[in-house]
Amino acid sequence: MKSAEFEALLDVSAALGADPHLVQGAGGNTSIKEGDILWIKASGLWLKQARQRDLMVPVALEPLIAALERDDPAAEKAQTFVIAERNPSGLRPSIETTVHALMPQKVVLHVHCVETLATAVQANGAAIVAEKLGRIRHVFVPYAHPGLPLAKAIAARLRDDTSVLVLGNHGLVVAGETVAEAKALLACVSALLARPKRQAPTPDFVALARLALDSTYTLPEDTRLHDVATDLVSCRIAARGSLYPDHVIFLGKTPEIAGPTETATSIEDRTSHEGAAVSPMLMFPGKGVLVRKDITSGALAMARCLSDVTLRIPEAARLRYLTQDENAELLGWDAEKHRQALSRDGEALQ
Numbered sequence: 550m551k552s553a554e555f556e557a558l559l560d561v562s563a564a565l566g567a568d569p570h571l572v573q574g575a576g577g578n579t580s581i582k583e584g585d586i587l588w589i590k591a592s593g594l595w596l597k598q599a600r601q602r603d604l605m606v607p608v609a610l611e612p613l614i615a616a617l618e619r620d621d622p623a624a625e626k627a628q629t630f631v632i633a634e635r636n637p638s639g640l641r642p643s644i645e646t647t648v649h650a651l652m653p654q655k656v657v658l659h660v661h662c663v664e665t666l667a668t669a670v671q672a673n674g675a676a677i678v679a680e681k682l683g684r685i686r687h688v689f690v691p692y693a694h695p696g697l698p699l700a701k702a703i704a705a706r707l708r709d710d711t712s713v714l715v716l717g718n719h720g721l722v723v724a725g726e727t728v729a730e731a732k733a734l735l736a737c738v739s740a741l742l743a744r745p746k747r748q749a750p751t752p753d754f755v756a757l758a759r760l761a762l763d764s765t766y767t768l769p770e771d772t773r774l775h776d777v778a779t780d781l782v783s784c785r786i787a788a789r790g791s792l793y794p795d796h797v798i799f800l801g802k803t804p805e806i807a808g809p810t811e812t813a814t815s816i817e818d819r820t821s822h823e824g825a826a827v828s829p830m831l832m833f834p835g836k837g838v839l840v841r842k843d844i845t846s847g848a849l850a851m852a853r854c855l856s857d858v859t860l861r862i863p864e865a866a867r868l869r870y871l872t873q874d875e876n877a878e879l880l881g882w883d884a885e886k887h888r889q890a891l892s893r894d895g896e897a898l899q
């Protein structure tokens with residue numbers, strides 16, 4: 550029988566997963582420590598399914614912490630510490646299990662909050678966060694590769710009273726001794742970091758329909774996806790590169806931006822000739838976007854996130870983009886490939 554707090558975490562997890570301003574696709578994760586077990590969301594599954602399917606994985610907490618403390622490479626693969634007899638579904642724990650293990654509080658919520666991301670991608674993000682959060686005990690952690698490198702960066706900065714982590718080019722972590730406490734802290738921090746957003750012009754649906762003719766691209770159902778292209782400030786921001794890991798994984802290093810005379814079919818011809826990867830989304834500046842007809846739910850969620858984040862970034866902001874090496878590291882990461890495969894499988898269950 551699950552505890553009342555465990556049940557409360559499932560409710561909060563489902564609610565977070567259903568809010569695209571906090572969690573997109575299979576991103577984000579939640580956890581609760583009960584005795585010597587860390588229960589954490591499984592890799593590749595969607596938080597919004599928390600009440601529809603089994604998605605929490607039991608991890609032996611003390612052995613994992615011990616491995617982290619002695620810098621054991623085994624800590625990179627939290628699967629090693631899963632309690633198999635209590636994991637009948639054979640789920641693999643989140644890539645970020647080590648982050649949750651390091652936080653001393655009982656409940657940890659990790660989200661890719663668009664309000665946080667709009668600040669965390671800025672070169673002076675740490676200063677902005679310090680001003681916005683005031684006396685809230687927080688730490689700003691500059692970008693580190695998710696997994697063990699991120700855990701080490703956090704461990705080097707973590708204090709006993711830290712309850713909030715703002716992760717550069719990544720997201721937000723909040724922690725509390727109860728689910729209610731963590732939930733309230735998340736709402737507070739998200740509100741304090743909230744930024745005004747620009748009003749994007751209306752998409753040109755007629756032009757987009759014409760540009761999609763005879764191609765493998767179509768208009769997205771979610772009209773908010775167009776904002777990143779119709780708002781030219783957002784379009785310029787997106788054109789310069791990738792801002793956070795899930796952007797790279799699901800949308801590629803940089804979006805495909807159409808030239809003044811290009812159509813979807815001409816872009817397909819050009820990219821095929823160049824041997825370039827097929828882009829899940831095409832941006833037509835001032836008009837809107839087209840998405841592939843076979844685009845995954847995860848990529849759609851990240852396309853919406855890109856619009857939501859860029860609209861909240863001030864035009865004059867100095868941004869810290871992921872480097873080519875950081876992009877390559879993400880795209881070649883076996884753990885991330887596993888998460889994507891599970892995410893695709895999970896889409897069939899929604």
